[in-house]
Amino acid sequence: MKKRSICAVEGVTACGMKEGKFGLALIRATGTAAGVFTENLVKAAPIQLMRTQIRKGKLDAVIVNSGCANAYTGQKGYEDAVVMTEYASSALGLEPDRIGVASTGVIGRYLDLPLIRKQCVAVAPALASSAEAETHAAAAIMTTDTVQKHALVEKETFTVAGICKGSGMIAPNMGTMLAFIYTDADVGAKQLRDSLKLATKRSFNRVVVDGDSSTNDIALCTATGEAGKVREEEFSAALEECCRSLAKQIAADGEGATKLLEIRVTGAVKESDAARVARTVIESPLVKTAVYGEDPNWGRVVAAAGRARVKFDPNAVSLWISDGKNKYPLVKSGEIIADLKKAKQAMSGKTVIFILDLAAGREEASAWGCDLTERYVEINGRYTT
Known part of the structure; x- marks a missing residue:
């Protein structure tokens, strides 16, 4: 068109x-x-x-x-x-x-x-x-x-x-x-x-x-x-x-991608903190491969956030997963409350969104990426030849 x-x-x-x-x-x-x-x-x-x-x-x-x-x-x-x-x-x-x-x-x-x-x-x-x-x-x-x-x-x-x-x-x-x-x-x-x-x-x-x-x-x-x-x-x-x-x-349209991945971080002290956490999560190969496999591994999301060099209380964070229409809780104030069936269902479409509340302030930021697939390796393994 x-x-x-x-x-x-x-x-x-x-x-x-x-x-x-x-x-x-x-x-x-x-x-x-x-x-x-x-x-x-x-x-x-x-x-x-x-x-x-x-x-x-x-x-x-x-x-x-x-x-x-x-x-x-x-x-x-x-x-x-x-x-x-x-x-x-x-x-x-x-x-x-x-x-x-x-x-x-x-x-x-x-x-x-x-x-x-x-x-x-x-x-x-x-x-x-x-x-x-x-x-x-x-x-x-x-x-x-x-x-x-x-x-x-x-x-x-x-x-x-x-x-x-x-x-x-x-x-x-x-x-x-x-x-x-x-x-x-x-x-x-x-x-x-x-x-x-x-x-x-x-x-x-x-x-x-x-x-x-x-x-x-x-x-x-x-x-x-x-x-x-x-x-x-x-x-x-x-x-x-x-x-x-x-x-x-x-x-x-990431190389080999099958899904758009969005990370929304809220509750940060500064916008730059929220952006740093969002970017760290979005670039994690473990998160990206889990999204490709439609595996709602919330532990990988929280772990990636924890290495972003931003201060927050891990026992206070909340996390949701969404397909852009429906939103399901995974973690509430540090407590795991996930419904695995609903969480996996939210990953079956073309868009996967994680919403992470750091519970540390009022600033927020988003980052975007995609899943990581075998096709990415195929494209880049022979890029010049």
Whole structure:
């Protein structure tokens, strides 16, 4: 089904193409721009270039390739990333220093620049604000993803929307994900940076598929300003909602995954404490494999929470399990009260949610991930061969 999200934002056009595992997408939108990037020490060439480009606070377009990450490629890789912006500049009639660049795929391989140039020339004339054009763009940036990922948040006076890719090598501090977010709100550079940083903290940085953090992670947000000024709080909330939707789609599409796993932590002294516990539980291989096996092993959840380096009283915590509709108690104030049959039933669907109350304060946070299956090993055991 064709979806329209970023192309529903005033001032945005897009398109893309895929040839085997090699794809290229172009997204054109002029406006204030901000970005967040991987914290991995080994940063890919496009990340190095974008950290410089984004300081100007303005973008006119983005060029994205899939199939080759252009990571761990030295000076040649950096020069190749610059060449990508020049290709887009020539094809779109824009200045190269106003073009964002991103790459995803195999690490330690050089770009096929002739292919990228050919694809860029083919894609540029097809840019449009249609659902079909956006579908081509979203498909072009996929690697091991099995589904496209779109998000659309429509408010009374403005819109925030995004597309992203991400399936494996996903961990907090951003995983192997590329996100391109657009709004028609008129947002200043500082506000956009602050809002994107907070939204990322509460969404992309709380997703764990396998605990590996990539070299290429990037989330870019461009504000075209077509809808005029909006209240700062309303914009920030809408941006967070959009990012959270994309983050959950990444988690649900984890490599080899059969279930979306959500951990909700309440009753923490600080939000950062709740987030730390949620992330620790969501990344636990023991929890993830139990979810795959539909084994309601609440002991693994509590044990993982206990190694998060957050202070709470284990004898005061409460824990529930849910399938998104029904909610069943497992532990109440440290006492095990689980109905094993109901708990196992709650794990039989596509979504499994654990709600953990630390009983230590009033702050809360959520994290998202997926189960860990044999298919994950199959995908990553032969990724380059």
